[in-house]
Amino acid sequence: MTGDYVLRCVLMLCCALLSANASNWLYLAKLSSVGSIRDEETCERLRGLIQRQVQICKRSVEVMDAVRRGAQLAIDECQFQFRNRRWNCSTLETMPVFGKVITQGTREAAFVYAISAASVAFAVTRACSSGELEKCGCDHNVHGVSPEGFQWSGCSDNIAYGVAFSQSFVDVRERSKGQSSSRALMNLHNNEAGRKAILSHMRVECKCHGVSGSCEVKTCWKAMPPFRKVGNVIKEKFDGATEVEQRKVGSTKILVPRNSQFKPHTDEDLVYLEPSPDFCDFDARTPGMLGTVGRQCNRTSKAIDGCELMCCGRGFQTQEVEVVDRCSCKFHWCCYVKCKQCRKMVEVHTCR
Ligand SMILES: *[C@@H]1O[C@H](CO)[C@@H](O)[C@H](O)[C@H]1NC(C)=O
Numbered sequence: 114m115t116g117d118y119v120l121r122c123v124l125m126l127c128c129a130l131l132s133a134n135a136s137n138w139l140y141l142a143k144l145s146s147v148g149s150i151r152d153e154e155t156c157e158r159l160r161g162l163i164q165r166q167v168q169i170c171k172r173s174v175e176v177m178d179a180v181r182r183g184a185q186l187a188i189d190e191c192q193f194q195f196r197n198r199r200w201n202c203s204t205l206e207t208m209p210v211f212g213k214v215i216t217q218g219t220r221e222a223a224f225v226y227a228i229s230a231a232s233v234a235f236a237v238t239r240a241c242s243s244g245e246l247e248k249c250g251c252d253h254n255v256h257g258v259s260p261e262g263f264q265w266s267g268c269s270d271n272i273a274y275g276v277a278f279s280q281s282f283v284d285v286r287e288r289s290k291g292q293s294s295s296r297a298l299m300n301l302h303n304n305e306a307g308r309k310a311i312l313s314h315m316r317v318e319c320k321c322h323g324v325s326g327s328c329e330v331k332t333c334w335k336a337m338p339p340f341r342k343v344g345n346v347i348k349e350k351f352d353g354a355t356e357v358e359q360r361k362v363g364s365t366k367i368l369v370p371r372n373s374q375f376k377p378h379t380d381e382d383l384v385y386l387e388p389s390p391d392f393c394d395f396d397a398r399t400p401g402m403l404g405t406v407g408r409q410c411n412r413t414s415k416a417i418d419g420c421e422l423m424c425c426g427r428g429f430q431t432q433e434v435e436v437v438d439r440c441s442c443k444f445h446w447c448c449y450v451k452c453k454q455c456r457k458m459v460e461v462h463t464c465r
């Protein structure tokens with residue numbers, strides 16, 4: 114009995130170490146500010162980085178605060194996109210930040226890897242454009258006159274730099290494993306798909322110059338989409354993700370759709386290896402598996418945010434709560450808007 118217990122503990126510890134998550138660097142988001150990562154020594158003390166990431170940190174200390182902001186951006190966007198789902202992307206105070214929920218090769222893991230890789234590329238590129246980094250600035254390859262006749266000018270986002278940094282920093286663990294396991298292939302694919310969500314939605318922003326806003330001269334620059342857009346794109350890819358398995362072709366391994374009737378996934382699609390758990394119940398053995406008791410649900414919706422699906426058939430409770438809203442807003446000349454505060458009762462449904 115005790116022997117069995119000890120054995121189970123040892124196994125659990127091994128599992129915890131083996132599944133040590135490739136996305137542990139997201140733990141950086143828990144640092145209040147890496148403003149304190151000003152020297153190489155702090156790189157050694159950061160929790161959640163593997164040795165190769167510590168080396169990158171030392172080589173690029175100035176970039177690390179952008180990486181931390183990227184980690185926070187990824188977590189915030191995940192929570193926004195999943196706010197109406199059973200698993201709502203809650204984080205823990207311990208590592209890995211999402212608990213054990215994403216250590217399986219599920220769709221949710223695919224989303225987390227894609228959004229994280231994208232967020233680092235995004236935050237680093239932003240930092241380049243804002244002039245806070247010595248290593249990079251605006252993209253000077255964008256210049257001259259465009260075929261449409263406008264002048265490239267201003268600060269074009271240097272997305273190539275951000276993407277390259279994300280590839281080296283975020284992908285390093287999978288690359289060091291020699292890309293052999295199917296899970297490493299899955300992670301690398303989804304990381305790349307996340308970065309593509311930015312690359313394929315770059316936009317051209319312009320400003321007009323001339324007498325009273327006439328557009329005699331137009332200057333334009335390349336800009337990243339807002340991160341919310343990136344999140345929406347990756348969430349759509351999550352909804353249409355492809356279940357894949359590993360196949361050997363010659364001496365290389367690739368991921369192919371498990372169902373051969375499906376069209377093969379593209380570079381921009383998300384892929385996963387295992388079906389997701391139902392996320393219905395709290396599970397003490399799986400940190401991060403919170404279950405849906407107490408979650409708010411929508412009584413009229415038939416989708417996953419509806420009480421039927423969200424509460425997994427356990428039923429729900431209804432409470433009347435008072436909400437205070439702005440109402441009867443009037444525009445006053447000139448120029449402000451004055452509103453009244455209205456109180457109204459609304460029904461709030463929560464899962465049993
Ligand atoms: C997610 O759901 C849990 C309950 O399962 C709740 O405690 C938590 O506040 C929610 N987190 C977010 C970020 O909405």
Ligand SMILES: *[C@@H]1O[C@H](CO)[C@@H](O)[C@H](O)[C@H]1NC(C)=O
Nearest residue numbers: 410411412413414415416419
């Ligand atoms: C509940 O779901 C219905 C149908 O999907 C939708 O029209 C409504 O806006 C939702 N209500 C809330 C409070 O989200």
